[in-house]
Amino acid sequence: MTTEPAWLTKQTADDTVHAVPLDDGVVHDFTSDCLCGPAPQVVPGGVVLVHPSLDGREHQETP
Ligand SMILES: [Zn+2]
Numbered sequence: 001m002t003t004e005p006a007w008l009t010k011q012t013a014d015d016t017v018h019a020v021p022l023d024d025g026v027v028h029d030f031t032s033d034c035l036c037g038p039a040p041q042v043v044p045g046g047v048v049l050v051h052p053s054l055d056g057r058e059h060q061e062t063p
Pocket of ligand 1: 020027028029034035036037038051052
């Protein structure tokens with residue numbers, strides 16, 4: 001049984017999308033100044049700011 005990582009994505013500007021973990025232990029701001037220190041990733045058409053989660057789910061790649 002696998003648990004799907006739960007992410008909320010929100011577009012905050014024409015070229016900016018935030019990916020925020022749901023049910024995380026901290027409250028995330030949809031800004032680059034979020035206390036979690038989101039990592040900007042350049043994608044075609046803009047930038048995705050990936051907010052790290054406390055449980056490190058973004059490091060668990062699905063085979
Ligand atoms: Zn954050």
